[in-house]
Every structure is written in C-alpha cells, then in structure tokens.
Amino acid sequence: MRRTPSRRPFAAALLVASVLVPVSVVPATAVPAAAAPARHGTDDCPEHGKGHGHGHGLGPELTARLDKAIEDVRREAGIPGAVVGLWMPGKGSYVRATGVADTATGRPMTRDMYVRIGSETKTFTVTALLELVDAGRVGLDDPIADYVDGVPGGSGITLRNLAEMRSGLYPYTFDPDFQHDLLSDPSRSFTPEELLAYGYQHANTADPGEEFQYSNTNLVLLGLVIEKVSGRPLAEFIHRRVLRPAGLRHTLFPGDATFPEPHPRGYTDQTLTGETTDATDWNPSWAWAAGAMISDLHDLRSWAKTVATGTLLSPRTQAERLKTLPTGIPGTRYGLGIFETGGWIGHNGSIPGYETVTVYLPEEKATLVVMINTDITVDGQEPSSLLARAVTEIATPDHVYDRPFPQN
Template identity: 55%
Template structure:
C-alpha cells in the first residue's frame, strides 16, 4: 500500500514567475505544495477519511494536483487524481443553472409560483421558483423524514421516481415548516420540484437538458447524470455509516436516483475545475455566456444564512468569499469552490461521508477549512454541518 500523500501530479514550481492577477494568493511552488501535502495528510489522519483528491489553481500561480490515501480499504488500491466521483449536492448547481437558462429565455418566471408548473405542492400557490432555488421555500426536505431514511437504508439499490421522493415530504405531518421567504432551510425537495419544471418546460429529461445545454458547451466530457446506478471507471469505493445497522458499509453501487435533481451526478477533478469558474462567472470556457450577466447577478445575490460568513444565492453558496457548492451522499463528498478576487479554484473529492468529531462536521468542510487556512487566511472556508443537512439518521433508542 502506498503511503498516504502519494503524488498524482507534480506542482508547477516555476509558475510564480508568470504574471499574476491573483493578488496575495501563494505561488503553488514546491514549498507551498509541501505545506499542502502535510495539511491534507494531517486531516486524513484526524478524520479517518480513506482517500482524497485535491486540486488547487490560480492564474500565474500554477496548479497543485494530488491524490492521497486509498481508494479501496480492502485491496489498498491508491487514490488517483483521474478517478470519477459521485458529487451529490453539486448537482443542484446544474439544475438551478437549467432553470436560470429557461428564465432568461422567458420560458419560466423565477417569481412564478411552483403550482404553475407542478400540481399538488403544499403552498404551491405561494412558493416561487426563486424561493426554491434559494432554499427559502419552507418546504420540508424529503430526506429529513424517517420513512425516507428507512426506505433508503433498507434497500439502497432501489430506484426512485421524482414523485415518490416528493411524496415523502408532502405526506409528512408537517410538509410546510415556515412561510415562504421568511427563513433559510436547506431542502432537497426544492430541487426535485425544479427538476420537474425543467422537464416540463424544455420537453427533455433533466439529464438530457443538462448534457446538451450545460455539459457540452462547457466541454465537461467526464461529467454525467446517470439514470441508474451506473458509475464509470475508474472510481474509488465509497464508505458510509448511513446504513440500517449504523456500521460502515461500502455504498459504491447504491442507486443515486433518490437524489435525482438534488444529488445524482458524477464528475471528476478535471471537469470540476472547469465548473468552478464557469458556475461562479456564468461564462463558458470559450467565452460565451452560460447565463446572462443580469441572471448571474441574481444568482450571486446571497442573503445570509443563520451562520456568520455563509450566504446562499440561487443554487450556490458564498462562504467567506469562496463561491460554489459542496456535495454529499452516502460514500462520497465533494467541494468545488472559486474565489473571484484571486481567480482561484479549489476542488476536493473524498470517498466517505462519515461525519467527523462531536460536531458531526462534513469531512469536505474540514478539508476546505484546512486548505484555505494555508492558501487564503483572510478567506477561510467554514460551513458548519447545521447549514446543510441532507439526511436524517434514525432516532437514538
């Protein structure tokens, strides 16, 4: 078994000599790479995360690309930087982008009620698409219901239709937990509804729309929206404790259909580096607009959440200046962020979602915080677990 911290790709130590618009962002030279190596190795040891892929870059400062630890705890296969990974809630950024594209063409209205497009939604005559995208709908997340959690952990390879997911929330004793636009509450129900809007208005399956209108123009050839449990190789095994027994299990082949528009997509480091900047700027790599400047401005209007330093716009976080999203589903976590003033990109991919410590922190947050303490001490990424809670474990006996 190789030592944790096995290098996948070397840094570019000469990049610091190049012109740089990235302010005081450090050159990703050998000395910085060594600090980052030690940082990631320390977090791996502290959290017990089996393996991690880390990619950092900024104009004129070079690139840092590493794979650490193991992809398979049984065989000891090392992680590699070209592995595919399930990206969980980063899927939300694609679904909301699709809605924004339809809105700028006048095919949907962000301030139209969801009931215009989807029938049977509690408060459907009041909750708007904008409130759904901004996590301010007041609709209960289906993943916060015990019946859903029991169903998922009992049969994790089951396929779910979108309406089945909505039914868990809508049939709960309290499907509406607050009036629209009065609070922030992270709810996967919101994204299932937005996915249905995209399908109804575009006439395409959501996966096809995202492929045609987002992934292909962005040249993200390694990113996909599976309609089943398909998982391209190579990939790491993913480990979770969100199980019926509460013990750690291999969730690699679990069916992600339960996440659908909120969490089913797959990508890799290469593509997520592209997506970090594309999402934050609204511009495809070839310079054409993914969404209009006005629509991007609305997307990046990030009212504060209950956590200081963390705001949430339309399917996008702003955490201490870092813009993007994290992702988590059984077995995998991801983090894809962009710091505009530094033009810096940070991507982290992990093969576990097992929370860390008494605060039950997301492992991706622990990595993001540690890395940004080294790179951008004035912009330290920190997203407490309370802000984003995708799943509700069974009650303690």
C-alpha cells in the same frame, strides 16, 4: 440518514447529495455520449494522469505545508482517499492524490477518478433553470403551482424560493419512512413523485421566503419544472444545454447505479445499524436533481469558474444567482443554488460514500476542488469541509472556506 445532531440526518446527508429522482413522466437516464470518454491530458490541466504529483507547483515551502495539512486531516478524520486541486493564476497550482481508493485492496487514490458529486448537482439543475429564465420560458417569481400540481402552499412558493432554499417545504430526506425505505434497499429506484410524497406528509416548516432551510424537496420540484417546460428528461436537457456548452466531457447524470471507471470505492455509516459499509453501487435516484450526478477533477475545476462567473447565462440572470442571503450560520450565505463562504463561491456535495467541494475565489481567480471517498462525519463536521478549510487557511488565509451546515 443522520439521526442525531452530531451526525447529520441522512435526510440532511441526502440533502447534500441533492438526490432526486427522474421527473414525473420520464425517468432520468444517463446520456450515452457522456458515459466514460477517453482521457486526454492537456497542458493546462496537470491533474490528468494517475500519479500523485503536484503539477505546476506553488513552491516547495507552500507545497510541503499543504501536503502536511492534507495528510493530517485525512488521517485524523479517517478519510480513506482524497484528491485536492488548487489553481491560483500567477502563483501556480497544486494537485494531490493521497490515500486509498479501496480499503480492501489498498489500490491508491488517483487524480483521474470519477466520483459521485452529491449536492453539487444542484448547481447544474439551477443553471438549467436559469437558462430557461434567459430564454423567457419561465420566471423566477412564477409560483410552482403554475408548473406542478399538489405542492402544499404552491400558489405562494416561487421558483426563486425553491432555488434559494426558502420555500418552507418539508425536506423529504428528513422523513423517517423515506430513510427506512432507502436504507433498507439502497438499490431501489425512486421517482420524483415518490420522493415528494414523503415530504408532503408533513406540514410546511415556514412561510415562503421567511427562513433558509436546505432541502432536496426544492430541487426535485425544479427538476420537474425543467422537464415540463423543456419537454425533455432532466438528464438529457442538462447534457445538451449545460454539460455540452460548458465543455464538460467527464460529467454525467446517471439514471441508475452507473459509475464509469476509474472510480474509488465509497464508504458510509448512513446505514440502519450505523455500521460502516461500501456504498459505491447505491442507486442515487433518490437524489436526482438534487444530487445524482458524477464528475471528475478536470471537469469540476472548469465548472467552478463557469458557475461563479456565469459564462452560460446573461449578466442579468447571473446577478440574480449571486444575490446571496444569510443562512443563519455566520460566514455562509446562499443564493440560487450556490453559496458563498469566505469569498469562495460554489457548492459542496455529500452522498453516501462520497463528498466533494468545488469553489471559485473571484478576488484571486483561484479554484479549489476536493474529492473524497467517505461521508462519515467527524464531530458533526463533514470531512470534505475540514480539508477545504485546512487548504485555504494556508493558501488563502484572508479567505478561509468554512461551510458549517451539513447538506446531505
């Protein structure tokens, strides 16, 4: 847990990861059908396969500039391995894997790897919630107290407040006891109730709707709402109602340390000593609905457009999702489980060992995906954000990605 301003609190980091545990009654479990399907390349997805090439290029000059910028950031930020994909209809695409997936063996990073996507899980959880809104099963302005007992001030906190990070509930990942318990035993499995209890020890930080505060507590509660209303474990509901309709065959919601092959080793300094360690097999249950999911480049590319354009939702509900509000940080606004920065819409993720960025630029119908195998910050900045910024400064200079607030 990051403990100083220059190193985001693990709570914050966990925040990025969006970690949550299974819902009250039933633990979230990986859906077998989503485990690790065989890979099949497609004509429009040049990123599949193990090479380091660029797919359908953006031209030699732009490609060379992107190559240099990515490699410069990777080396300066100490990122072991990175995969970057940029697709710009009418102009071409760029897909690059660089560095190593394993610092001990030197095994190279490849484009077909699975990674833990941390807080990008929030986009799946909120999409699931919004599908229930479309079905008339829940209302965005319903109080959380209608669904979950014991929430401090729950009668005045709406589902909308939770999804837009304006509930005022204390982030459980900021709690010192939680940080100690997780880092003392990263293999431990947490329940949603256990996670919420850490946060409930503290007074609410603001009145509902008053202030933006990124908090995994909000998503754990939304996960519980989905389970209660649907009558299904969160992982199962997301698989059936989100992943399957979206055609995401390489995305899963594990209930333990499950991690399909191939995947890179992941490195973090979120430890009790502050030393760097291998977090590949840490149990992500602490992030649950906020950050426990796994995906790959192919699926994240597809998901970016699905989220930004709302293909799984009614136009009215998608419009609600895209009503972004200021975060207090210049250039970054937050909607319902989604942010907008420099015109890019989507989310990033950070969980010990891994970071990702998955965003879509409606103005150019462009998609950017970044996947790396470390979450170690550089001067307080997440390395995935440094890569995304460097790429967009070159490829879309009028729309530079700049997401400055840490999210674990």
